[in-house]
Amino acid sequence: MWIENLPNGKYKYIERYNDPYTDKSKKASITLNKNTPQAKKQALALLQEKIDKLTNQDEITSKITLVELYDEWFSRYQKTVKQRSAIATRKVIKKVFKNIPPDMLVRKADRQLFLKFLDEIYTFGNLSYSYTTQIKNTLGNMFSYAVERKYLSKNPITPIKIKRKKDEEENYKQKMDEKYLEKEEIYQIISYLQERNQTRLHARIIEFLWLTGLRYGELQALQWKDYDGKSIDVNGTLGVYNKAENKTKKISPKTIASNRIVDLPQRAIDILEETRVLNKISFNKISSTDYLFLSNRGMPLSISAFNRVLKNIEKDCHIDKTLSSHIFRHSHVSLLAELNLPLKSIMERVGHSNANTTLKIYNHVTKKTRDEVMEALNNIK
Incomplete structure (x- = not known):
């Protein structure tokens, strides 16, 4: 720590720290009215607190393991969802524990560990994009709970983005067409x-x-x-x-x-x-x-x-x-999208508060409708 005299008669206390995302050296500072031994002691404490916030370095000493975290989180989670959702979550966690040690300390969990896991099961593996996303979201919910309980300082899943594989992206249009039936x-x-x-x-x-x-x-x-x-x-x-x-x-x-x-x-x-x-x-x-x-x-x-x-x-x-019972629900969304009804009114009608599939079908159908309009205009003679 070093001190700089300011023109207004106050004192700036400065300390260096390494940015955890870039590993570059940066400076943190605070300003106090005095330059005394007591002020220096106060400045050290305030600077450390500020640097901890900037680097998310809260002191985490919990010895809870991954499987203990799951048991604690799931006991609450299952009371908020339908039975089928709870069963699906159990299957997801079984997949996780086949690849990541259940006895791993939660505070040791980091982004790289789970990024490698998701790469292995999806990017270089054979799981689908949707199921991999389900696994990621389940882990994200569980670690959000861990952050709330101060078992670790930040959620290692939040920064992870899963990019759809090229072959899946190329087949996206065809797959969307298969989610609903034409009239x-x-x-x-x-x-x-x-x-x-x-x-x-x-x-x-x-x-x-x-x-x-x-x-x-x-x-x-x-x-x-x-x-x-x-x-x-x-x-x-x-x-x-x-x-x-x-x-x-x-x-x-x-x-x-x-x-x-x-x-x-x-x-x-x-x-x-x-x-x-x-x-x-x-x-x-x-x-x-x-x-x-x-x-x-x-x-x-x-x-x-x-x-x-x-x-x-x-x-x-x-x-x-x-064909399944659910394809007719998707077909209803497609029908309403073709009628150019607003997305919000469609979501209210089918009872969705957060509807990824509804949004995908809506965007897919309306884009197809726009393409048909342009084709018709281009064919005017």
């Missing part, structure tokens, strides 16, 4: 299913999903009391499906934003009114607490049974896309 494909599937008595329920479900953007679990959980003739109140998802006891359990929806009122176009209203009549014929009576779309067993059609039919459709209708 012609939707109508082809519906027409095919309507030709068979045993799959007409599937046809009504598909068209309703496409017109509303519901998740399949949200559709399963709909009860007649949630329908007022013009809209549906989406307020749950089907959490338990027990064939043996013929029981279902309605639980809270995926997120807070999932609670929403969805206005219905006329065709969706027609589908529900047709379903009401068919249910009454099949089961003699309808109560307000009955579910809407019922199989011949009187229970909501399970997602596994629904997806099995979709797998057969891929082959029978020669559709070169992976």
Whole structure:
């Protein structure tokens, strides 16, 4: 530390330190009114505190290990998410512990360690970009908790950026096209299913999903009391499906934003009114607490049974896309994007507060629409 006299009669106390990001020497300073032994002692303490903040060098002495951090964090995390999200997180952490020692001290964790890990599993490995991003985000959440608890001074995951591999980037457009169905494909599937008595329920479900953007679990959980003739109140998802006891359990929806009122176009209203009549014929009576779309067993059609039919459709209708219940939700986003509706209104309709896939489909479809406009203008003669 050295001292400089200032023109105003005060004293600047200066000390050098190394920038942790550039390793270059820099100076930190403070100004005091006096140049006495007591002032020098005060200056040393203040300069050290300032340098610690500039270099993020808080004193961390915790001996908590990575697996101990995970256990502590996960015990809280699992109470804030759905069971399926908790299960997925457990699988992610198993992957991490296969590559990084679980007994590693958390305070020793640094960016290079995890950058190398992510490179090994993605850049030079065979995991997908989306799954690698999921792993990174899970680690980021866990280490944010560690910073809050002062187990380490900064999150080593935050600065890491995963760059999509070139071959994945080149296939991006094609993959986005495969995430949703065009209108012609939707109508082809519906027409095919309507030709068979045993799959007409599937046809009504598909068209309703496409017109509303519901998740399949949200559709399963709909009860007649949630329908007022013009809209549906989406307020749950089907959490338990027990064939043996013929029981279902309605639980809270995926997120807070999932609670929403969805206005219905006329065709969706027609589908529900047709379903009401068919249910009454099949089961003699309808109560307000009955579910809407019922199989011949009187229970909501399970997602596994629904997806099995979709797998057969891929082959029978020669559709070169992976069909699942969720593709109709994506197709609804695509439909609304083609109608040039604002992204915010689409996200509110499908119940998304942070919707990466919705945003990707929206941008992809609207770009395609802009390209079609330019093509039409360029072809004017």
